[in-house]
Amino acid sequence: MKKRRVVIGMLGTVLDKRGKRANRWNKWRPTVGLCLHPDLPVDRFELLCQPRDAVLAQRVVEDIALASPHTEVRPHTVTLNDPWDFEEVYAALLDFATRYPFDTEREEYLVHITTGTHVVQICWFLLTEARYLPAGLVQTSPAHRDVTDAALTAAGTYSVIDLDLSRYTTLTSRFQREQQQSVSFLKAGIDTRNATFNRLIDQIERVALRSTAPILLTGPTGAGKSFLAQRIFQLRQSRHQVQGRLVAVNCATLRGDNAMSTLFGHVKGAFTGALQARAGLLREADGGVLFLDEIAELGLDEQAMLLKAIEEKTFLPFGADNEVCSDFQLIAGTHRDMPQWVAEGRFREDLYARINMWTFALPGLAQRREDIAPNVEYELQRFAGQQQTQVRFDKEAKAAYLTFACSPQAAWRGNFRELSASVARMATLAEQGRITLGLVEEETARLRQNWRSSNPVPASLPVKEEIDLFDQRQLETVIEVCRRSASLSEAGRSLFAVSRQKKQNPNDADRLRKYLARFDLSWEQIHADDEGISS
Template identity: 80%
Template sequence: MQKRRVVIGVLGTVLDKRGKRENRWKKWRPTVGLCQQPGFPVDRLELLHQPRDKGMAEQLSEDIAVVSPQTQVRRHPVTILDPWDFEEVYAAFLDFATHYPFDTENEEYLVHITTGTHVAQICWFLLTEARYLPASLLQTSPARGEATDLEKAAGTSSVIDLDLSRYATLTSRFQREQQQSVSFLKAGIDTRNATFNRLIDQIERVALRSTAPILLTGPTGAGKSFLAKRIFQLRQARHLVKGRLVSVNCATLRGDNAMSTLFGHVKGAFTGAQQARAGLLREADGGVLFLDEIAELGLDEQAMLLKAIEEKTFFPFGSDKEVRSDFQLIAGTHRDMTQWVAEGRFREDLYARINMWAFALPGLAERREDIAPNVEYELQRFCAEQQTQIRFDKTARERYLLFACSPQARWPGNFRELGASVARMATLADQGRITEALVEEEILRLQQSWRPAHGAVALPVDPATLDLFDQDQLAAVIAVCRRCSTLSEAGRALFAVSRQKKSNPNDADRLRKYLARFGLSWESVRGAG
């Protein structure tokens, strides 16, 4: 089915103004002329005009109805006090584009840039290039040389593709709009962390410029799912996707259910398959597929996913007929993917395919300066969801933040755990107040939940400051120290093999220096046991 053609433009108060007399039909009027192009029917014209030019817009609509009865004209009064002010014109056009109900499945859009001031033309261009308008640019001009009266009135038209670099000096005026895109991604992930700010800025640029897979890594609760949703919403707002966001946690998929959920199945493909199923990959056609915890997928599913990414086709479970789906993949995982590949748990070719844009999201322990604003965000979110008003007492807030930002607060569940902590206090708050007593109860609850399991070793230093390798090694050393009665005994146990190769071993001194690397002493390690 052929799409409807929709033209968006502004009323030309000079070029479109040719009076009401009969000879106006012999003169070129750009807005009327674009509806007279042979073989180029216009189904709808969205005409923006100043409220004071209402009469002229109505006259133009009547004339278009005469020359092109099939063209529907919809008039949009837009107040612009200074049509030569870039910021005002850009803001007015952006507001129109943001609220316009684009239907790219059934309609094609063109922006008429012949009428209006040069400022208006440039603003149309910038908005179209930035994909706020999912459209092409249309330019009309008067007929040249010998032409009939009808040809003169209609003029000519052409769809154009301008070079953005010619307008590079103007882009600085609109950096505020670019910054809003970054703010869009960070909404709900309030940050004062410079490193994370740069990361989000890079993700925003990739989301708007690339359709390649995006891999989000980081600990559980770091915000991978939330960020995937915001990436989709950003691409949707810029008309870069037509489909929807489809999400699944791969850790919940096992056996036949994994194949069926992702790729669909035909009726009778396995026991219990009484009806055919489309599968999530087909549901994501034209949109975004978010596979959280992708490292948990089985090897068979990984092989089929690789084919689906590269060829846009795959076989539903139990079918010998390929189906097609064109989606963008966002994957998330808390696993060390390099190690997963080395151990044979994840296909190397699939990892190479999804690793083009890989972003490691930091945990809460690496963004302690972001705890305070996120506490406020989580409290506001709770109030909005429960339709209530809750606030911290001043001393209670100070006490909670003092603990939450301290090295003693581990936050293994990251932002998800912080949100749960705030929600608990808000739920228990009487008369809308989180008191210091409630905060002390919550701190005790968190400390108890973070207490190591039986037989585990609690490190006397903040684990968030150590690499995983150092955490494991230090825990093993401390476990030996606590089993031994003296520093020398612990040293002999730890260095039993290497000490045999030395003529004058000093195991105690070696152990003392190792502990000192982490600001520890034999006495402090023994005392923490």
């Protein structure tokens, strides 16, 4: 059985009113004209109109009855105090859609989007695309100006819009390609084979584009926090989500009055040597992104002022009487264990709660050993671009370097920064653009020596009783990893990198804590001893 065609549309208070008396049949009126197409017979027209337009609606009903006797017209009164108010229009049309008795087995539906305000047209589209209206869209327009036939002029033209996006493979493929380019943008085209890191970057990309809340990047020094913050800014900038610039500062370099002045600015004469006023970095970041690297190193006074600036978008420059405004998006970075920092009173709990909505822990190079090979290639290409010279590994040299770099013996305490320096050293010393096996052996020896010198494993372990040589060597490794890790969880991830993959809910920190307890040791004790040695 052929389905009946039902059109739903809003009365056009301007276009449907065109013409007077008999002259109106020589004018294109969208609602009437839609019922004049022999190839698109309309069995019923659900005509929505406002109470004040009842007279015009009745005339349109009568004209459709004359021009298309088989078309039944059902007027529906819809009250809109402001037809340009999106919320009011959407709610009114949604109410109509939810109450209407659709019968998709016997009827097919078209929504006429030509008439009504632009807000009405947008709402029709949104409701139809969301399937509140099980319909297609029909767009009508006047006949070409060269048409002289009165009947064709009155009918105009029409086109039906299919909203089945699954049919548009080119469109969906482009959307997926654009989405993937965003993720690639953050990774700067560097390949990664680490599934965890890929998921992390994907989540950061979505947050960067959908939220203006602060982002906290944690992870060891050299893990790429500064680089990623820059890419987040560039991604937001490419989508026109920020108008200002990226302002970055390492908070570890700020001390005393200099910290206040650098961040919040000062007025002339605020302190000795303040010969001129200074805007401060927060003011410079207005409309853009402020990246505070090593935010945990800020003093408590600066933390209090920063919290106010984040929440209220206002702050008081050093020595000033009047507050100033700055609307910036914050990205913060730290290698510290922030919960521990808060527990020790070194970082304000309220500020941490404010910047902790989106926290992403960047893994160190030791947790992404499968990414070492592509990053070595990337660093070589970057060196070549900077120095305008081509450098390559000999085959056996490359194999030897990657074998060492990916082994457990490679500590990579400086993470990607240290890997970059290592590749740059070999490239600089390479004769005729060739990194030989000899250069690799020299570099690996240099790295081993640096790691031994910077963090020696004590000959006597801090245990209360003698242990087997097997346990001693194992414990030495555990202590070494703990000392070079920023947190208990990070150390656990490094030590249990393989076995944790087999657990549904791995708790690396708890597992490591229990292992240390077997020898009456704790994470805090190891780091306390380490600080004592350093001092």
